[in-house]
Amino acid sequence: MSLAGFRFDAVELPPAALALREEVRDFLAQHRDRLRPMHGGFDRDFSRKVAAKGWLGMTWPKQYGGHERSSLERYVMIEEMLAHGAPVTAHWVADRQSGPNILKFGTEEQKQFFLPRIAAGELAFAIGMSEPNSGSDLAGTRTRAVAVQGGYLVNGTKLWTSNAHLADYMILFCRMSEAGKDEVDRHSGATQFLVDMKSPGIEVRPVINMLGEHHFNEIFLTDLFVPEDRVLGKVGDGWQQVMSELAFERSAPDRFLVLFKLLADMVRMGGEDPDPSAATATGRLITHLLTLRRMSLSIAGMVQAGQQPNVEAAIVKDLGTRYEQEIPEVARLVFNAEPDLSAADAYVAMLSRGLMNAPRLSIQGGTREILRGIIARGLGLR
Numbered sequence: 001m002s003l004a005g006f007r008f009d010a011v012e013l014p015p016a017a018l019a020l021r022e023e024v025r026d027f028l029a030q031h032r033d034r035l036r037p038m039h040g041g042f043d044r045d046f047s048r049k050v051a052a053k054g055w056l057g058m059t060w061p062k063q064y065g066g067h068e069r070s071s072l073e074r075y076v077m078i079e080e081m082l083a084h085g086a087p088v089t090a091h092w093v094a095d096r097q098s099g100p101n102i103l104k105f106g107t108e109e110q111k112q113f114f115l116p117r118i119a120a121g122e123l124a125f126a127i128g129m130s131e132p133n134s135g136s137d138l139a140g141t142r143t144r145a146v147a148v149q150g151g152y153l154v155n156g157t158k159l160w161t162s163n164a165h166l167a168d169y170m171i172l173f174c175r176m177s178e179a180g181k182d183e184v185d186r187h188s189g190a191t192q193f194l195v196d197m198k199s200p201g202i203e204v205r206p207v208i209n210m211l212g213e214h215h216f217n218e219i220f221l222t223d224l225f226v227p228e229d230r231v232l233g234k235v236g237d238g239w240q241q242v243m244s245e246l247a248f249e250r251s252a253p254d255r256f257l258v259l260f261k262l263l264a265d266m267v268r269m270g271g272e273d274p275d276p277s278a279a280t281a282t283g284r285l286i287t288h289l290l291t292l293r294r295m296s297l298s299i300a301g302m303v304q305a306g307q308q309p310n311v312e313a314a315i316v317k318d319l320g321t322r323y324e325q326e327i328p329e330v331a332r333l334v335f336n337a338e339p340d341l342s343a344a345d346a347y348v349a350m351l352s353r354g355l356m357n358a359p360r361l362s363i364q365g366g367t368r369e370i371l372r373g374i375i376a377r378g379l380g381l382r
């Protein structure tokens with residue numbers, strides 16, 4: 001399928017990817033007790049086990065601890081992990097975006113230090129982009145780094161930083177000038193830093209989400225010293241780098257598989273001979289899933305071919321989150337269940353969790369409105 005500005009070509013999975021799917025399923029069956037759909041647990045031991053299978057840094061060069069396998073094999077591995085609710089959080093950000101960002105922009109020393117550790121499941125990363133008054137408008141970042149002897153001093157506040165309280169490192173997005181002053185344009189001077197979360201000057205405070213759980217944080221940076229050799233890429237190139245990092249974040253299949261177990265349970269609830277309205281509603285969701293999967297696989301094929309499918313990734317994320325937000329709504333109406341997080345009934349408990357989870361899906365990794373702006377630009381409409 002091709003429209004002005006984007007393409008979605010059909011991609012067939014190669015035999016190596018099909019064989020890998022069986023291997024991942026066997027592995028997950030051996031760790032059945034750790035699987036918790038929709039929870040995305042932070043489990044370093046599980047991450048090390050995934051690494052030992054060669055499934056972290058899968059596409060990276062062997063010289064940096066990677067395995068030089070294809071993007072389509074990685075796709076299949078991720079798909080199985082998500083569909084089964086594997087506890088992938090401890091390695092997710094590092095494997096999906098921090099590692100690829102370091103591979104693309106890092107110095108030789110940074111690649112040699114960070115990548116083998118990430119591929120071994122030893123390092124968890126956080127994303128230090130959003131701030132109290134700058135989420136969508138990342139160019140409005142106020143956290144500022146100032147050059148000092150041997151490095152930089154950073155002051156500012158970051159917000160919504162997932163798992164910062166558990167992470168070893170954070171890729172921190174800063175500006176070098178005072179907001180609104182000394183700037184050629186709003187993107188100039190932006191810089192990314194690889195920050196050791198144990199450094200003095202970092203205070204991480206929890207932000208509790210609607211489920212009463214601690215994933216987010218607010219981070220106060222007070223005279224945080226970052227050594228010169230922990231600048232990622234070039235000082236002033238942070239804007240281009242962060243756009244490339246967001247493309248890694250948006251192109252993964254985790255944009256429509258978070259609530260997969262709830263859809264599978266709807267099929268189970270319908271039984272052998274489902275009520276026609278339940279069959280129609282569930283069937284509609286399944287056809288959406290199949291279409292999204294084909295589109296997402298097409299993106300993996302483009303990544304494999306060395307392309308940067310940013311607009312296609314924005315489309316899949318926008319459509320994928322719309323589809324996922326529909327699942328708990330349909331699940332509630334079709335089987336007439338009242339949400340109750342503490343319900344003994346597994347279906348009701350999962351449905352309730354799905355409902356509480358749904359709003360975040362169209363906010364994290366770029367809001368719906370921002371993605372539609374990117375798509376409009378891709379179509380030449382803006």
Ligand SMILES: Cc1cc2nc3c(=O)[nH]c(=O)nc-3n(C[C@H](O)[C@H](O)[C@H](O)COP(=O)(O)OP(=O)(O)OC[C@H]3O[C@@H](n4cnc5c(N)ncnc54)[C@H](O)[C@@H]3O)c2cc1C
Binds near residue numbers: 126129
């Ligand atoms: C589960 C979750 C995890 C997250 N994890 C992280 C993380 O680890 N690290 C991190 O840095 N951030 C993280 N975030 C933050 C996330 O990136 C921001 O919440 C998001 O970018 C939106 O920014 P904001 O909250 O400041 O809202 P705003 O940018 O203030 O947006 C508010 C509303 O205004 C709309 N809007 C804003 N600008 C425009 C525009 N130009 N045109 C049209 N509409 C517009 C938005 O679409 C939205 O509906 C996370 C968020 C969630 C929900």
